[in-house]
Amino acid sequence: MDIVKVRIGDSVFEAKKSLLLRECEYFRALYRSGMVECHQEEIHVKDLHAQGFLIMLAVAGGERPTLNDDEILEAIECAAFFQAEPLAKHLQDLLSSDNCLLMYQASATYGLWRLHERSAKFIRDIYADLRKELKDLPQDLIEYVESQVPRAFVAVGSHTSCTADELPLAATRTVCYLEEDDRDWKVLTALPMEASTSLAGVTVLDNRLYIVGGVHGVDKRAVDASFCYDVVADTWKFLPGPRQPRYNLTLIGLEGCLYAIGGESSRTTMSSVEKYNVSTKEWSFTAHLPRPVAGVACAKAMSRIFVCLWKPMETNEIYEYIPHQDAWVLVSKLLKHQSYGHCMVAHKDNLYVIRNGPQDDFLRCLIDCYNIATGQWTSMPGHYGNSKGALFTSVVRGDSVFTLNRTMTLEYTVAGNMWKPRNQMKGFPRNGSVWTFLLRIPNERKSVVMS
Numbered sequence: 131m132d133i134v135k136v137r138i139g140d141s142v143f144e145a146k147k148s149l150l151l152r153e154c155e156y157f158r159a160l161y162r163s164g165m166v167e168c169h170q171e172e173i174h175v176k177d178l179h180a181q182g183f184l185i186m187l188a189v190a191g192g193e194r195p196t197l198n199d200d201e202i203l204e205a206i207e208c209a210a211f212f213q214a215e216p217l218a219k220h221l222q223d224l225l226s227s228d229n230c231l232l233m234y235q236a237s238a239t240y241g242l243w244r245l246h247e248r249s250a251k252f253i254r255d256i257y258a259d260l261r262k263e264l265k266d267l268p269q270d271l272i273e274y275v276e277s278q279v280p281r282a283f284v285a286v287g288s289h290t291s292c293t294a295d296e297l298p299l300a301a302t303r304t305v306c307y308l309e310e311d312d313r314d315w316k317v318l319t320a321l322p323m324e325a326s327t328s329l330a331g332v333t334v335l336d337n338r339l340y341i342v343g344g345v346h347g348v349d350k351r352a353v354d355a356s357f358c359y360d361v362v363a364d365t366w367k368f369l370p371g372p373r374q375p376r377y378n379l380t381l382i383g384l385e386g387c388l389y390a391i392g393g394e395s396s397r398t399t400m401s402s403v404e405k406y407n408v409s410t411k412e413w414s415f416t417a418h419l420p421r422p423v424a425g426v427a428c429a430k431a432m433s434r435i436f437v438c439l440w441k442p443m444e445t446n447e448i449y450e451y452i453p454h455q456d457a458w459v460l461v462s463k464l465l466k467h468q469s470y471g472h473c474m475v476a477h478k479d480n481l482y483v484i485r486n487g488p489q490d491d492f493l494r495c496l497i498d499c500y501n502i503a504t505g506q507w508t509s510m511p512g513h514y515g516n517s518k519g520a521l522f523t524s525v526v527r528g529d530s531v532f533t534l535n536r537t538m539t540l541e542y543t544v545a546g547n548m549w550k551p552r553n554q555m556k557g558f559p560r561n562g563s564v565w566t567f568l569l570r571i572p573n574e575r576k577s578v579v580m581s
Contacts, residue, residue, distance in 0.1 A: 135172040141180035142172065145187055153190040155213035175211075182208030186217045194220060194432060196479070196503055202229055203236055210240035222248045223432040226478050227256055227529050231263055238271060251570075254278035256528035281568040283308040283525065283532045283539070284318065284339075287560035291326045291346055291353065302560060305339070305359070307571060308532075308539060313555040318571065322366050325357045331381025331390055332565040335408070337361060339569065340369075342390055342406075345377045352377050352395060356406070361569050372404045373413050378424040384435055389416070389451070391437065392423040399424050403451075417456045420449065427483070431476035431502055436461070438471040438483055446471045446483060448500060464498055464507060473522045475531065477544050479503045484521050487513055495521050499547065510547055523566045534558050534566055 134147045150157040160173075175183075182204035188195050197205060202221070209217040222245055225233060234249035236242075253260060253275050264272055286305045303321045308314075321327065321341075330344030330353070339359040345352060352375035358367045372390050379393025388406040390413075392399070399422040406413050419426075420439065427438040435451040437458075446464040451457075464471075464483065472492075473484040479502050487494035494513035500506075514521060518535035525532045531542040531549055537557045542549035558564055 136183065137172045137174045138178050138180045138183050143183060143187065149190050153214055153216050156211065178211055179204040179207060186212065186214050189217045189220045197224060199229065199232055202232060206233065206236045206240050206242055206245070210242045218242055218245055219433065221245050225249060225252050227259065231260065234271065235267065250275050251278050254280045259528070279570040279572060281527055282571050283566065284569045285534060285558050285564050285566045286327055287564055288328045288562035289321060289326065290328045291324050294323065308555065309576065310555070315556060315558060316576065319359060319364060322357055324355060326353045327565060329377040331379040332567065333381040333383050333388065334567045334569060335383025335388060337570050340381065340383070340388055342372065342381050342388065343376045343379050343393065350377060350397065361571055364575065370411065370413060373415065374402060374404065376400065380426045380428045382428050382430055382435055384430060384433065389435065391428060392419055392426050394424050417458055419458055427471050427474040429474040429476040429481055431481055432479055436481055438474045440470050444469050448481065462500055462505060473524055475524045475526050477526050484524065492516055508547055514549065523564055525566045525568060527568055532566065534564060536560065
């Protein structure tokens, strides 16, 4: 019989045995052991909260519930006791400025160490905002947070590949980071000669920078190699390029894989998507997008990949990629005048679609917010300045949105249904398009001032 009864306190739950074996190391070990408990009509679990087990079953069944503080505590207890990795991952996705201290302490108490580490890194990223609250933690927990490296705001300009003869003239082919204390940009590394960031796919996965595709020269010959930068070792590696060389693609990383989405090849727009498995170093085709697209707006929220496709004349469509189904699923539509979404970023369980303003006014953007938990759209009031495409470089860290152009770096705070300007720093003095992302840079690497 595939149905198992589990008694926790006064509550009895019925669950599929196959589901419990798949989701929980506790039950796998129990049934491997042949202990008498696994032959009983009911499995009794003591000193555990029923609500945590109910949340675990919901996550195992594919749900992604939002949790209040009490539910978070019981879910952490349950995830640690049953060694339920899917629940532990869901808790990591729920990390926010509102609950990170709670998760950090509770994960230390129950020994949920991946969540503990992730919480510490999250807190370190927003350390200045939590300085007062951190003082209430035990000293060892404070020291562990302070031992972490915060993510830095990093940028690279749009550069084609170059030859050895051209290299002395290519001093600007550098990846730079913003030193927020000094409010200035500093050099992190130089691009390899063979790498092109012009119309390339650029993303960060597991604190490594990846550059895929791009073009050589004015005739837009696609770069058929990929490049990976290890910020800790300060080394670049060549990687194989996608099976279909492409440029003007969108690149995003999830669960040890890179996804090269759409783009162009020989001036033809494509709907194909390829996945690069970092561990096997192999590319493979996945489900195609619903239609060809280049430079598509894309974001990762709650460990889920979303793209924003435009459908003439007034419609943005949000699609989600479902890895285990290998399918793109329509999630929602935004029907509005001047609706073309140029950029999309995620904060918590919200997707922010940044679109052109009235009469194709790119200098005054409109922003709409889609909540993936409730399925509701809201419009952020007013217009947002987009001088020289700053908003299209948006990157989220904690509750901050960093935007960038040649004139200035502007940091917003996400507050309710508004982005409020918080901090202004030096701009990034490079011509052309700019790629922005976040990296954890070891302290010993931070030294060279940008010229």
